[in-house]
Amino acid sequence: xxxxxxxAINERKLRNKVSFRESVRQSLTMAYRGLLKIKRTPExxxxxxxxxxxFTLMFTYIFGGxxxxxxxSYLPIIIPGILVQTVITTSVVTGVQLREDMDKGxxxxxxxxxxxxxxxxxxxxxxxxxRYTIATTLTFTMGYIMGYRPDGGLGFVLLAMLLxxxxxxxxxWIFAFLGVISRTASSVQGISMIVLFPLTFLSNAFVPAxxxxxxxxxxxxxxxxxxxxxxxxxxxxSGTIGWDFTISLIGAAVIVAIFAPIxxxxxxxxx
Amino acid sequence: MNDFLRKKAAIENKxxxxxxxxxxxxxxxxxxxxxxxLSVRAGTIYGVLxxxxxxxxTTIRMLATLLQADAGSAQIFGYDVKKDxxxxxxxxxxxxxxxxxxxxxxxxxxxxxxxxxxxxxRAEAKRKAMELLEEFGLTEAAKxxxxxxxxxxxxxxxxxxxxxxxxxxxxLDEPTTGLDPRTRNxxxxxxxxLVSGGSTVLLTTQYLQExxxxxxxxxxxxxxxxxxxxxxxxxxxxxxxxxxxxxxQNGQYMQEARLIIERVLNVQSxxxxxxxxxxxxMADADKVTDLLVMLREAGxxxxxxxxxxxxxxxxxLSITGLDSELKEDKAAVASKTNKKEAYV
Numbered sequence: 001x002x003x004x005x006x007x008a009i010n011e012r013k014l015r016n017k018v019s020f021r022e023s024v025r026q027s028l029t030m031a032y033r034g035l036l037k038i039k040r041t042p043e044x045x046x047x048x049x050x051x052x053x054x055f056t057l058m059f060t061y062i063f064g065g066x067x068x069x070x071x072x073s074y075l076p077i078i079i080p081g082i083l084v085q086t087v088i089t090t091s092v093v094t095g096v097q098l099r100e101d102m103d104k105g106x107x108x109x110x111x112x113x114x115x116x117x118x119x120x121x122x123x124x125x126x127x128x129x130x131r132y133t134i135a136t137t138l139t140f141t142m143g144y145i146m147g148y149r150p151d152g153g154l155g156f157v158l159l160a161m162l163l164x165x166x167x168x169x170x171x172x173w174i175f176a177f178l179g180v181i182s183r184t185a186s187s188v189q190g191i192s193m194i195v196l197f198p199l200t201f202l203s204n205a206f207v208p209a210x211x212x213x214x215x216x217x218x219x220x221x222x223x224x225x226x227x228x229x230x231x232x233x234x235x236x237x238s239g240t241i242g243w244d245f246t247i248s249l250i251g252a253a254v255i256v257a258i259f260a261p262i263x264x265x266x267x268x269x270x271x
Numbered sequence: 272m273n274d275f276l277r278k279k280a281a282i283e284n285k286x287x288x289x290x291x292x293x294x295x296x297x298x299x300x301x302x303x304x305x306x307x308x309l310s311v312r313a314g315t316i317y318g319v320l321x322x323x324x325x326x327x328x329t330t331i332r333m334l335a336t337l338l339q340a341d342a343g344s345a346q347i348f349g350y351d352v353k354k355d356x357x358x359x360x361x362x363x364x365x366x367x368x369x370x371x372x373x374x375x376x377x378x379x380x381x382x383x384x385x386x387x388x389x390x391x392x393r394a395e396a397k398r399k400a401m402e403l404l405e406e407f408g409l410t411e412a413a414k415x416x417x418x419x420x421x422x423x424x425x426x427x428x429x430x431x432x433x434x435x436x437x438x439x440x441x442x443l444d445e446p447t448t449g450l451d452p453r454t455r456n457x458x459x460x461x462x463x464x465l466v467s468g469g470s471t472v473l474l475t476t477q478y479l480q481e482x483x484x485x486x487x488x489x490x491x492x493x494x495x496x497x498x499x500x501x502x503x504x505x506x507x508x509x510x511x512x513x514x515x516x517x518x519x520q521n522g523q524y525m526q527e528a529r530l531i532i533e534r535v536l537n538v539q540s541x542x543x544x545x546x547x548x549x550x551x552x553m554a555d556a557d558k559v560t561d562l563l564v565m566l567r568e569a570g571x572x573x574x575x576x577x578x579x580x581x582x583x584x585x586x587x588l589s590i591t592g593l594d595s596e597l598k599e600d601k602a603a604v605a606s607k608t609n610k611k612e613a614y615v
Contacts, residue, residue: 014350014358014361014362015357015358015361016355016357016358017357018357022390026388029384029387029388030384030388032384032387033373033376033384036375036376036380037373037375037376040375040376040416041375104373104374105367105369105371105372106371106372106373106374108337108365108367108371109365109367109371109372109385109432109433110388111336111337112335112336112337112360112363112364112365112371113360113385113388113389114357114360114361114389114436115388115389119388269339
């Protein structure tokens with residue numbers, strides 16, 4: 001049958017719901033699209049390759065002596081910190097790119113297809129885990145080159161990488177939400193940075209919290225970023241899975257539970 | 272035969288592909304669509320004609336579930352776009368004004384991704400993509416990134432992508448804007464083929480010729496409202512009458528000739544921009560005999576004489592852009608005749 005010949009309406013089986021399995025499959029197809037796009041435009045990986053290298057070098061040599069006496073003993077503190085900071089900053093790009101992507105004509109087609117509404121969003125976010133993986137790997141590699149030898153061993157380092165990637169994916173839903181509701185890509189960038197800077201710096205990522213004023217200590221202790229950093233330090237430096245690990249995962253789940261539905265809602269309203 | 276039966280079945284089941292009542296969409300203060308009614312019979316080509324910014328695209332976007340209407344309702348094959356958008360999406364294909372395909376990917380990748388999203392398996396999706404590329408003459412360019420595609424190729428790919436699920440209703444938003452005449456003709460060919468295969472096409476266009484060429488029925492939209500609706504012939508007839516074009520050999524008798532024409536045909540005449548032609552509406556062809564006799568008696572020699580049917584252009588101008596001006600003209604004419612009567 002030629003493709004310009006149409007099926008009559010009554011021959012069609014119309015369905016009102018997209019099943020969960022179909023939603024997953026469609027999200028994976030959209031993730032495949034995201035990967036193809038990354039492959040076509042590798043220059044968009046500049047930030048995830050350069051940022052870990054520059055930041056790791058910079059922070060280690062600037063703060064190392066002052067905080068821990070020497071660079072080598074600062075590495076177990078800074079590498080998990082810089083890892084979390086870098087990867088989460090990378091997740092801002094997800095929101096920015098989603099905004100840019102949504103302004104293009106192809107999103108009209110996605111909206112007009114009988115697919116799960118969440119698929120274009122989940123797919124884009126899923127594809128970006130590639131970026132987090134690159135950033136995570138490079139940070140640990142830089143640390144290793146500078147002399148960092150995590151006591152937890154390779155297994156726990158891999159687990160720590162996985163934890164950071166999962167949490168960043170969860171956090172990227174926040175930026176995806178900003179991406180969907182914002183008018184321009186640059187405003188997504190701006191707002192996200194304002195949110196992120198205090199969150200990453202008012203944490204235990206770079207310096208121990210006990211040198212800070214009491215009020216700040218209080219914030220640092222409840223800051224979810226601190227818990228994630230501590231969880232990563234536990235894993236890499238001592239090979240233990242502590243309470244912070246659980247809190248990080250719960251936090252990630254809560255973020256997805258809140259932001260995934262409102263992002264999809266906002267996306268549908270814009271549609 | 273098979274196609275015929277299928278088409279017949281479709282028409283028997285669902286007569287109307289699109290039924291829209293009082294669609295309204297406002298952006299801020301501006302009412303982009305201000306109460307649009309549309310009825311499109313299944314198996315036909317329906318043209319929505321209007322100038323830029325008339326509300327054509329907004330109307331299509333509402334019908335295609337891409338935009339929620341502020342007021343009014345619309346059904347696609349009987350399914351409400353607001354209540355059952357997911358069902359409606361299974362019955363439509365949408366081709367946007369700008370191509371709704373992924374710029375950074377190749378033609379093949381685009382079609383495979385859309386096919387996969389529509390539930391086709393890996394091998395099936397690839398076969399479908401090849402088939403469509405072949406049908407739309409894009410096989411050679413299949414692997415090239417779209418950045419290097421011409422406007423015509425992009426549109427064809429866009430249309431191909433809309434046909435993956437073989438939807439019975441296809442929305443085409445200005446399918447030929449910006450295309451050269453040859454690719455435009457190819458696009459027209461494809462659209463006709465779609466309809467002969469049993470689908471319904473709703474297209475928007477700024478070009479009268481396109482509507483004239485393709486559409487079974489036309490709605491003229493201006494300022495968010497349907498200002499005229501009907502078949503091409505009905506619309507032409509609504510502007511009415513053919514016009515008579517006369518040019519005379521000796522220019523100095525121009526005024527005299529106009530007076531005679533106006534008296535005999537009992538209408539207002541006009542002189543063309545170049546000044547060579549007198550044009551006047553011709554309601555009754557029989558009166559032209561009288562007119563010719565009168566002109567001969569007055570000693571005015573004709574250079575040329577012709578009768579022209581109204582073009583869709585005139586229809587368009589008379590109902591859209593010049594609408595307000597026309598009213599003013601009529602008012603002016605009315606006051607003139609009043610004055611004349613006063614003089615008498």
